Amino acid sequence: xxxxxxxxxxxxxxxxxxxxxxxxxxxxxxxxxxxxxxxxxxxxxxxxxxxxxxxxxxxxxxxxxxxxxxxxxxxxxxxxxxxxxxxxxxxxxxxxxxxxxxxxxxxxxxxxxxxxxxxxxxxxxxxxxxxxxxxxxxxxxxxxxxxxxxxxxxxxxxxxxxxxxxxxxxxxxxxxxxxxxxxxxxxxxxxxxxxxxxxxxxxxxxxxxxxxxxxxxxxxxxxxxxxxxxxxxxxxxxxxxxxxxxxxxxxxxxxxxxxxxxxxxxxxxxxxxxxxxxxxxxxxxxxxxxxxxxxxxxxxxxxx
Numbered sequence: 675x676x677x678x679x680x681x682x683x684x685x686x687x688x689x690x691x692x693x694x695x696x697x698x699x700x701x702x703x704x705x706x707x708x709x710x711x712x713x714x715x716x717x718x719x720x721x722x723x724x725x726x727x728x729x730x731x732x733x734x735x736x737x738x739x740x741x742x743x744x745x746x747x748x749x750x751x752x753x754x755x756x757x758x759x760x761x762x763x764x765x766x767x768x769x770x771x772x773x774x775x776x777x778x779x780x781x782x783x784x785x786x787x788x789x790x791x792x793x794x795x796x797x798x799x800x801x802x803x804x805x806x807x808x809x810x811x812x813x814x815x816x817x818x819x820x821x822x823x824x825x826x827x828x829x830x831x832x833x834x835x836x837x838x839x840x841x842x843x844x845x846x847x848x849x850x851x852x853x854x855x856x857x858x859x860x861x862x863x864x865x866x867x868x869x870x871x872x873x874x875x876x877x878x879x880x881x882x883x884x885x886x887x888x889x890x891x892x893x894x895x896x897x898x899x900x901x902x903x904x905x906x907x908x909x910x911x912x913x914x915x916x917x918x919x920x921x922x923x924x925x926x927x928x929x930x931x932x933x934x935x936x937x938x939x940x941x942x943x944x945x946x947x948x949x950x951x952x953x954x955x956x957x958x959x960x961x962x963x964x965x966x967x968x969x970x971x972x973x974x975x976x977x978x
Contacts, residue, residue: 685947690744727779884915912969
């Protein structure tokens, strides 16, 4: 079977993906009528709309501005969502949490934000990660570009229930490369073949300079080393500003990258907006290599 990009043609920015049994759940940034829209798929190619899984945001947050959700399943069997929203007390964004019994919700928000970093411009783009020993970590970005300050990718340990941060936070990367522009964001930690890889996006999200890079890390908490060949996913004639990626590894060992991208003639436009794309990611000599953005028919993932 073959497929062609985009795999979902409507606006679906900042995909965060969770696999439960044979179903993939993709959570996205808000639509005009949904706080957190959900798509489901059994093959990563065909996606079904499932509606809003976060009917109400936390008491601390403004409605209608919810970004970049990701979901973690705890050892207790609960599903914890991490989402970004605007804080009602200041012109800042914060990361909040919400809990559900099933991956399709509804998720019930907690009353207070988890991270705000008011003095660093706010906090966005949370990514939960479970290490091999079961320890949970959260990665995110301070919104320094909002106030003309540097942006960093942070990590901090999570409690077992996923609802609080433990210990000290650590800076892993900063926007210090020319291609980064004013921002690095959207961290995604991946463990592959015993090595830690931190994927991230950089530059202005509403331009064709937006792209994906990665760093190798000595452990889940760093230190991390930016890859010299970055960026590894950039604009093409068919896709502008590819970014906010989510790597998915299948039972057959192949890795696939879900990400959003604009149509080149419609950068910054809400119609069709940032569509959902899928491309193969190979590991060559310990380095992730993305075969994309592709616009021609490609072999589809083999879901065993």
